[in-house]
Amino acid sequence: MAHLVEVAFRGNRKEFFLWDYPEPPAIKSAVIVDVDRGEDLGVVHSLGELAQVRNGGCSHGCGNSAPTRKALRLATPKDKATAAELARQNEDARRKGMERVRANSLAMKLTDAEWQWDKKKLTFYFTAEKRVDFRNLVRDLASLFRTRIELKQIGVRDEAKRLDGIGRCGRQYCSASWLPELRPVNLGVAKDQRLSLNPAQISGACGRLMCCLRYEHEFYVQSRKRFPKEGKIVVTSKGEEKVLTIDIFRERIALKSSEGEIRTLSLGDFNREIDAVGGKISSADTGEEENGDTAFEISPELMYTTEHEIPQLADTIVMESSGEPVATGNGDDATESEATRAGDRDDSGARRRRGRRGGRRGRGGGESER
Numbered sequence: 001m002a003h004l005v006e007v008a009f010r011g012n013r014k015e016f017f018l019w020d021y022p023e024p025p026a027i028k029s030a031v032i033v034d035v036d037r038g039e040d041l042g043v044v045h046s047l048g049e050l051a052q053v054r055n056g057g058c059s060h061g062c063g064n065s066a067p068t069r070k071a072l073r074l075a076t077p078k079d080k081a082t083a084a085e086l087a088r089q090n091e092d093a094r095r096k097g098m099e100r101v102r103a104n105s106l107a108m109k110l111t112d113a114e115w116q117w118d119k120k121k122l123t124f125y126f127t128a129e130k131r132v133d134f135r136n137l138v139r140d141l142a143s144l145f146r147t148r149i150e151l152k153q154i155g156v157r158d159e160a161k162r163l164d165g166i167g168r169c170g171r172q173y174c175s176a177s178w179l180p181e182l183r184p185v186n187l188g189v190a191k192d193q194r195l196s197l198n199p200a201q202i203s204g205a206c207g208r209l210m211c212c213l214r215y216e217h218e219f220y221v222q223s224r225k226r227f228p229k230e231g232k233i234v235v236t237s238k239g240e241e242k243v244l245t246i247d248i249f250r251e252r253i254a255l256k257s258s259e260g261e262i263r264t265l266s267l268g269d270f271n272r273e274i275d276a277v278g279g280k281i282s283s284a285d286t287g288e289e290e291n292g293d294t295a296f297e298i299s300p301e302l303m304y305t306t307e308h309e310i311p312q313l314a315d316t317i318v319m320e321s322s323g324e325p326v327a328t329g330n331g332d333d334a335t336e337s338e339a340t341r342a343g344d345r346d347d348s349g350a351r352r353r354r355g356r357r358g359g360r361r362g363r364g365g366g367e368s369e370r
Contacts, residue, residue: 007042011162017071030075038120160206185209223248
């Protein structure tokens with residue numbers, strides 16, 4: 001029975017292969033694997049049950065199915081020497097690629113270059129804010145290196161994962177060391193944890209929100225369900241009081257009475273006082289829903305990273321009384337009445353085009369000015 005093997009390549013790229021030999025390879029041993037249009041050299045990252053789990057849960061895995069490609073053999077010392085020489089040529093290839101990028105005046109940044117072990121393919125990884133037409137660049141690179149050229153656009157998080165580094169915590173990037181999948185992180189995660197919204201304090205080396213903000217997010221959400229929401233008016237033994245702040249770690253609640261008196265209660269004492277008066281809680285004008293979850297208004301721009309395209313508001317279509325559909329932009333004119341729209345028509349029934357507001361202000365009503 002073939003063994004499932006996870007193999008790691010340059011830039012923290014990992015793929016799964018089948019090992020047909022009776023004895024599986026050792027961890028961190030170099031192997032030659034079958035890849036697209038040739039062979040490549042990688043290092044065994046996991047095998048056995050761990051490889052099975054990662055194959056079903058990782059973004060680069062095959063799910064419940066087995067991979068189709070195979071690991072051919074263990075790498076010889078000569079194979080390893082060839083791979084070490086290619087590693088030194090990768091940086092030289094990236095520098096030459098950047099020269100061709102500048103020559104073609106393309107708005108893109110070449111992050112890394114990777115030679116395949118058999119030198120039948122050279123892959124360039126780049127980042128760009130917009131879509132780039134690099135057809136001429138590919139032709140220039142193909143004539144320069146005399147091999148198959150591939151250009152792959154990646155996001156800034158994938159760039160940090162590929163280049164690796166040390167985070168502000170003093171440890172290796174989570175994305176490069178163990179994190180199997182890069183999930184998007186929005187500003188609501190930081191708000192739930194009452195963190196500073198200063199981008200310099202909650203952003204990682206890639207310039208996006210740190211991946212570790214998600215690690216404890218579920219704990220904060222579940223813990224706050226035991227507390228009343230901040231800004232709510234509650235009825236206690238001293239009458240109506242407003243919830244100022246809550247401390248989920250010390251399990252304390254700060255309340256403010258209508259006279260301005262502030263007191264702090266433990267969560268247990270607060271629940272006992274609420275139960276003593278019948279558990280009545282009235283809503284304050286905070287705009288929150290009483291569903292036990294922390295609600296925040298997050299704009300669409302904050303819900304997406306540069307890896308995801310920000311959705312635009314679709315044009316609203318308003319049906320005229322005659323049955324003719326009329327586009328009204330982003331819905332700004334959708335509330336105008338039929339009488340107002342009817343006034344925009346001339347006696348012949350045709351719709352008169354409305355000019356821009358103030359576009360002809362100050363001009364005479366007679367001859368048109370040139």
